[in-house]
Amino acid sequence: MAESGVIPIALDTATGNVRPLLHEIRHALTRLLNTGEPTVIDLGALPLSETELEQLQAQLGKGEVRAELHALGVSLIQETRYSGVWLIRHMNESQESAGMFIEISKMPELLYAQMEDIQDGLGRLEHELNEQPPF
Amino acid sequence: MTSTEFLLWVKGTGFTLAIAVFAAGIVLRLAEIWSLGRKPDLAEAKGNANTAGVRTIFNRFIPDKGIWDRSAFIIIAAWFFHVGLFVVIFFFVPHILLIDSIIGLQWPGLPTPIVDAFAVITMVGLLAMLFHRITQPVKKYLSTFEDYLVWAVTFLPLLTGYLAYHRLLFSPDMLLAMHILSVELLLVLLPFTKLSHSFTFLLARWYNGAISGFRGVQS
Amino acid sequence: MPKNTLGEHLRQQGMSRRSFLKFCSLLASGMALSPALVPRIAQALEATRRPSVIWLSFQECTGCTESLTRSHTPTVEGLIFDAISLDYHHTLQAASGHAAEAAREEAMKENFGQYILVVDGSIPLDNPGFSTIAGISNLDMLKETAKGAAAIVAVGTCAAFGGLPKANPNPTGAVPVSDIITDKPIINVSGCPPIPVVITGVLAHILTFGGLPELDDLGRPAAFYGQSIHDRCYRRPFYEKGLFAETFDDEGAKKGWCLYKLGCKGPVTFNACATTKWNEGTSFPIESGHGCIGCSEPDFWDFGGFYEALSRPTGQTGKNAVYGVAAGTAVGAAVWAMNRAKKEEAVRGHEKLTMDELNREGEES
Numbered sequence: 041m042a043e044s045g046v047i048p049i050a051l052d053t054a055t056g057n058v059r060p061l062l063h064e065i066r067h068a069l070t071r072l073l074n075t076g077e078p079t080v081i082d083l084g085a086l087p088l089s090e091t092e093l094e095q096l097q098a099q100l101g102k103g104e105v106r107a108e109l110h111a112l113g114v115s116l117i118q119e120t121r122y123s124g125v126w127l128i129r130h131m132n133e134s135q136e137s138a139g140m141f142i143e144i145s146k147m148p149e150l151l152y153a154q155m156e157d158i159q160d161g162l163g164r165l166e167h168e169l170n171e172q173p174p175f
Numbered sequence: 176m177t178s179t180e181f182l183l184w185v186k187g188t189g190f191t192l193a194i195a196v197f198a199a200g201i202v203l204r205l206a207e208i209w210s211l212g213r214k215p216d217l218a219e220a221k222g223n224a225n226t227a228g229v230r231t232i233f234n235r236f237i238p239d240k241g242i243w244d245r246s247a248f249i250i251i252a253a254w255f256f257h258v259g260l261f262v263v264i265f266f267f268v269p270h271i272l273l274i275d276s277i278i279g280l281q282w283p284g285l286p287t288p289i290v291d292a293f294a295v296i297t298m299v300g301l302l303a304m305l306f307h308r309i310t311q312p313v314k315k316y317l318s319t320f321e322d323y324l325v326w327a328v329t330f331l332p333l334l335t336g337y338l339a340y341h342r343l344l345f346s347p348d349m350l351l352a353m354h355i356l357s358v359e360l361l362l363v364l365l366p367f368t369k370l371s372h373s374f375t376f377l378l379a380r381w382y383n384g385a386i387s388g389f390r391g392v393q394s
Numbered sequence: 395m396p397k398n399t400l401g402e403h404l405r406q407q408g409m410s411r412r413s414f415l416k417f418c419s420l421l422a423s424g425m426a427l428s429p430a431l432v433p434r435i436a437q438a439l440e441a442t443r444r445p446s447v448i449w450l451s452f453q454e455c456t457g458c459t460e461s462l463t464r465s466h467t468p469t470v471e472g473l474i475f476d477a478i479s480l481d482y483h484h485t486l487q488a489a490s491g492h493a494a495e496a497a498r499e500e501a502m503k504e505n506f507g508q509y510i511l512v513v514d515g516s517i518p519l520d521n522p523g524f525s526t527i528a529g530i531s532n533l534d535m536l537k538e539t540a541k542g543a544a545a546i547v548a549v550g551t552c553a554a555f556g557g558l559p560k561a562n563p564n565p566t567g568a569v570p571v572s573d574i575i576t577d578k579p580i581i582n583v584s585g586c587p588p589i590p591v592v593i594t595g596v597l598a599h600i601l602t603f604g605g606l607p608e609l610d611d612l613g614r615p616a617a618f619y620g621q622s623i624h625d626r627c628y629r630r631p632f633y634e635k636g637l638f639a640e641t642f643d644d645e646g647a648k649k650g651w652c653l654y655k656l657g658c659k660g661p662v663t664f665n666a667c668a669t670t671k672w673n674e675g676t677s678f679p680i681e682s683g684h685g686c687i688g689c690s691e692p693d694f695w696d697f698g699g700f701y702e703a704l705s706r707p708t709g710q711t712g713k714n715a716v717y718g719v720a721a722g723t724a725v726g727a728a729v730w731a732m733n734r735a736k737k738e739e740a741v742r743g744h745e746k747l748t749m750d751e752l753n754r755e756g757e758e759s
């Protein structure tokens with residue numbers, strides 16, 4: 041019997057998708073500059089080999105901002121070497137990778153405080169001040 | 176009928192029927208030929224009939240000068256076609272597994288891209304021969320419906336097999352079903368048409384060689 | 395139909411707007427939709443009212459429900475279940491017997507014409523007594539419940555195509571849902587079991603777009619069943635090179651070669667396993683070293699054995715070839731006898747030419 045570790049479970053066949061992807065990012069950045077329109081790319085919809093994913097990440101590098109979101113599990117948001125290009129990695133509540141996206145925008149949509157949540161927070165604050173003032 | 180049901184039928188009942196007809200047909204044809212019989216040749220043998228017979232089976236693969244000069248084109252096309260067909264049928268791994276299921280014999284196959292190349296060569300050879308048939312007035316005159324029929328039933332398995340391997344035009348299960356069906360058609364018709372030369376050529380060559388060998392002349 | 399919208403419901407459960415947006419983008423990704431559609435999905439999901447879902451289980455093994463409920467919790471799949479109001483599911487609901495049936499009848503009455511009917515398992519036509527729930531035969535229950543359904547989702551190969559119960563010789567006379575209900579839209583989510591995210595993806599699609607997803611010719615959602623396993627298989631380069639594992643533990647198997655010879659049905663099987671994968675995206679059967687058994691295709695149990703290569707015939711060809719040879723021999727012997735008889739007759743009828751006759755002919759001409 042072979043040890044299961046001996047059996048390669050994934051072949052690293054290059055897809056050649058990294059270059060086109062970088063060009064897509066370039067176009068999206070131009071669009072962002074000219075019209076302000078943001079773009080989201082779903083990396084799950086695009087076959088990339090392990091090596092290629094690493095190549096892509098190395099090319100994008102790390103920029104100035106790194107944010108961590110705690111909503112339905114952790115999401116890591118990393119600005120890349122190219123300002124305005126964000127790498128977003130969503131995890132579910134069991135810490136498993138649930139999706140990876142590249143967002144080209146001034147600020148990732150998910151980082152903005154959302155009106156509904158602001159509303160909720162306000163309601164909560166008012167309630168707390170009225171009912172059970174902490175101080 | 177869904178494509179899956181179609182595929183299941185051709186893989187099951189259809190194939191069983193086709194193989195039974197094919198086997199029965201070949202045995203019948205062989206029995207027919209054998210029963211024609213020949214009277215014993217009472218003349219003194221001037222050479223060995225059997226060795227000449229066997230030799231002739233092989234040396235007829237090489238065309239003689241006269242025929243070559245007159246029909247080089249058709250000889251080349253036919254050669255490519257026959258060799259290609261042989262490789263495609265007997266060296267494609269899924270085919271070997273199929274044959275193993277029937278007669279219990281296996282041998283190593285060739286890498287698929289090589290078989291694929293042979294399939295293309297085979298089809299080009301067949302097309303060239305069809306072109307020749309319809310453009311040469313004499314040959315066209317001599318051609319009957321059967322000639323076109325056997326051409327078509329030989330070409331179809333190649334075409335559908337090529338499409339199935341490359342997964343073109345139809346869904347893969349549909350393509351596979353069409354390919355198997357076309358082969359079944361070929362199997363059923365083979366013993367009863369000119370296609371029977373695929374086994375009778377052995378008898379005919381042997382016989383020609385044997386007569387000459389017996390008389391001590393070159394075949 | 396529940397009064398509140400899905401948006402309201404989720405907020406009540408304490409889900410933040412950010413979480414909702416994250417959920418929507420993962421959902422879009424799961425449904426193979428462009429991220430540009432996320433705002434639309436969010437909008438539609440927020441405003442939709444949680445649809446009532448009635449889940450009927452007939453001749454089945456509960457594997458489909460297991461597949462769904464054992465999927466990573468709590469995630470997209472789990473949340474979709476929050477997004478519907480599952481009013482009847484006799485494995486999952488607390489009530490049983492008459493109370494359960496009462497819940498079904500109530501849901502049917504309240505949401506007539508609007509509920510989604512999910513079915514797993516096939517329906518026996520041979521004898522209605524083969525499978526009953528609360529004394530009601532599967533056939534009657536399906537017909538009755540289908541009447542008020544907006545759409546039917548046939549979950550699993552049994553409900554979609556008949557599955558295991560329908561396998562040769564089909565002792566119960568099992569049929570799929572589509573053989574009985576012909577006047578309602580039916581979505582076949584086949585697989586034994588189906589991939590959880592495909593089940594929820596279909597429900598999500600109905601929720602967000604209010605209609606049916608695009609279906610293939612077998613009624614399966616094209617987004618998930620549009621490509622064959624073989625076309626997305628990472629072992630495909632080995633297939634092309636003609637490198638096949640011959641046994642499950644030979645060198646080829648260790649090197650990850652193609653499993654065609656070991657019976658892989660990937661070339662004619664349509665499903666999302668190779669891309670979506672199983673067990674939290676860990677792997678799928680071929681990645682674990684076992685060929686695809688074709689579980690999302692009709693009649694896959696009768697495909698000639700899970701370990702028989704696809705090109706092998708399913709009938710007993712060898713034996714029948716022998717019968718063929720026997721028949722050919724018999725007819726051949728008859729032909730031979732006839733030829734013989736003819737020849738002997740010819741020999742008997744053969745008269746030697748005499749000199750006289752030759753001379754006479756010469757004189758006549």
Ligand code: SF4
Nearest residue numbers: 624627652653658660
């Ligand atoms: S393992 Fe199966 S699906 Fe993968 S390449 Fe081989 S035959 Fe195709």
